[in-house]
Amino acid sequence: MLQRLEHLLGIEDLTREQISFILDQAAPFQEFQKHPLKKLATLRGKTVALAFFENSTRTRISFATAAARLGADTMNLQAESSSLKKGESLLDTIRTLEAMRPDGIVIRHSSSGAPQLIADRLGMPVVNAGDGTHEHPTQALLDALTIRDRKGKLDGLNLTILGDILHSRVARSNIFLLSKFGVNITLCGPTMWVPRGLESLAPNVRRVSRIEDALKTADAIIVLRVQTERLHEPAIATEEYILGYQLTPARLKLARPGALVLHPGPMIRGLEIDAAVADGPQSCVLDQVTNGLAIRMALLYHLVGGAAVEAPPAKEKPKDSTKD
Amino acid sequence: MRVVEKRQLLSADEIGRTLQRLAHEIVEKSGGTDDLALIGVRRRGVPLSERLAKTIQNFSGVQIPVGTIDITLYRDDLSTVGPQPVVHSNEISFSVDNRDLVIVDDVLYTGRTIRAAMNGLFDLGRPKRIRLCVLIDRGHRELPVEASFIGSKVQTSDTEIVEVHLKEIDGDERVVLVDRVAE
Numbered sequence: 001m002l003q004r005l006e007h008l009l010g011i012e013d014l015t016r017e018q019i020s021f022i023l024d025q026a027a028p029f030q031e032f033q034k035h036p037l038k039k040l041a042t043l044r045g046k047t048v049a050l051a052f053f054e055n056s057t058r059t060r061i062s063f064a065t066a067a068a069r070l071g072a073d074t075m076n077l078q079a080e081s082s083s084l085k086k087g088e089s090l091l092d093t094i095r096t097l098e099a100m101r102p103d104g105i106v107i108r109h110s111s112s113g114a115p116q117l118i119a120d121r122l123g124m125p126v127v128n129a130g131d132g133t134h135e136h137p138t139q140a141l142l143d144a145l146t147i148r149d150r151k152g153k154l155d156g157l158n159l160t161i162l163g164d165i166l167h168s169r170v171a172r173s174n175i176f177l178l179s180k181f182g183v184n185i186t187l188c189g190p191t192m193w194v195p196r197g198l199e200s201l202a203p204n205v206r207r208v209s210r211i212e213d214a215l216k217t218a219d220a221i222i223v224l225r226v227q228t229e230r231l232h233e234p235a236i237a238t239e240e241y242i243l244g245y246q247l248t249p250a251r252l253k254l255a256r257p258g259a260l261v262l263h264p265g266p267m268i269r270g271l272e273i274d275a276a277v278a279d280g281p282q283s284c285v286l287d288q289v290t291n292g293l294a295i296r297m298a299l300l301y302h303l304v305g306g307a308a309v310e311a312p313p314a315k316e317k318p319k320d321s322t323k324d
Numbered sequence: 325m326r327v328v329e330k331r332q333l334l335s336a337d338e339i340g341r342t343l344q345r346l347a348h349e350i351v352e353k354s355g356g357t358d359d360l361a362l363i364g365v366r367r368r369g370v371p372l373s374e375r376l377a378k379t380i381q382n383f384s385g386v387q388i389p390v391g392t393i394d395i396t397l398y399r400d401d402l403s404t405v406g407p408q409p410v411v412h413s414n415e416i417s418f419s420v421d422n423r424d425l426v427i428v429d430d431v432l433y434t435g436r437t438i439r440a441a442m443n444g445l446f447d448l449g450r451p452k453r454i455r456l457c458v459l460i461d462r463g464h465r466e467l468p469v470e471a472s473f474i475g476s477k478v479q480t481s482d483t484e485i486v487e488v489h490l491k492e493i494d495g496d497e498r499v500v501l502v503d504r505v506a507e
Contacts, residue, residue: 032397
């Protein structure tokens with residue numbers, strides 16, 4: 001029996017079995033995206049609050065679409081228009097949302113740990129849609145699903161993550177998740193973004209400074225966005241980054257044949273990734289988007305839809321007694 | 325509560341003969357196999373639909389398409405069933421548009437499963453016709469749903485359960501009537 005999942009706050013504390021369960025549960029929702037009629041009534045009458053205290057386009061749209069396709073309604077709170085701008089505290093804003101009686105809350109916040117803070121105080125499921133430099137669990141889940149679908153497994157694969165690992169919650173969640181599945185992880189980027197000690201985040205993680213060495217034997221490569229707002233501290237020139245770390249077609253050839261290229265988006269062509277790679281046959285970026293919907297539908301179904309995430313019983317009871 | 329077996333409703337041989345008859349009835353009442361397709365409802369409707377298709381192929385030479393539908397997302401009791409049921413994939417590799425569909429399930433009881441299955445099918449397209457084939461009709465309907473093809477009608481009480489065992493899923497093959505009795 002699986003440990004019941006009440007919230008999704010991060011990957012670090014999940015077991016391999018819980019993660020596998022979520023990935024497996026995404027499969028029917030992947031198939032659902034191909035239906036001509038993409039509307040279920042499964043969460044009819046439920047409301048999901050989308051509290052995005054930090055700007056987000058793709059993650060917010062993905063959660064909103066996932067909720068809509070399950071039949072749930074959404075309440076939207078966005079950074080630009082929120083009362084936060086007027087000086088309200090996070091907890092006051094959240095309590096106001098809670099008073100409108102949503103059935104679950106999806107939160108993105110620039111402070112690490114904000115979702116945990118809220119989960120400790122609210123009696124409803126909380127889904128972390130990215131908190132500070134801590135975790136972005138749904139991104140890691142959709143990345144794992146994308147890799148597992150294409151490669152047929154995760155165990156024993158070699159993964160390289162390129163870019164600003166230190167400030168990336170995407171990288172952290174991915175490292176936590178994939179290392180639980182025996183993936184060998186190589187981190188590569190400018191030293192100030194891949195400082196010594198980062199390899200101790202999880203087992204099977206190593207740091208490599210030259211991109212050529214990092215790409216050798218890679219089965220999958222996650223290219224992180226260069227957060228241009230961080231380029232000035234401590235200074236690295238854009239040209240220098242491109243020269244040293246851009247994923248180009250020539251560099252991709254160093255990886256294993258058929259190595260996958262993933263990017264959490266938004267992608268800056270010509271900076272961290274060459275356009276030919278971004279649009280090439282090894283690129284999975286659009287699969288990632290579709291898989292994100294499936295993962296988020298599966299999570300909302302299990303967290304908001306009812307009670308628990310549990311393993312299927314070894315043998316189902318005759319269904320005329322359970323199903324009807 | 326304890327579950328006791330009251331009597332056997334069908335033996336393995338009887339299940340086999342019933343499916344033979346149902347396969348012939350389906351083809352006869354459909355006026356052939358054109359556009360015909362079977363949809364097995366998870367779980368025990370799935371092996372039943374596969375066996376029916378095999379039988380039809382044996383006597384008509386036509387391989388009719390078979391799909392699988394999972395009704396979990398279409399249930400009307402999700403908030404009351406306790407642990408959230410695990411969702412499975414539908415496996416319907418053909419277009420249901422303009423198809424003559426026969427939903428196949430083991431037991432027809434309240435009719436809610438079949439309502440859910442029809443909802444699921446409508447999300448995939450617009451079938452020409454949908455009919456229902458069940459191994460056992462045990463009564464106690466809560467919705468206006470009736471089967472076109474029925475293996476066996478059984479009178480039951482509310483507390484009784486019809487257990488269908490199929491060798492593909494359960495290892496053994498029989499249909500039994502069991503009852504819940506207080507300890």
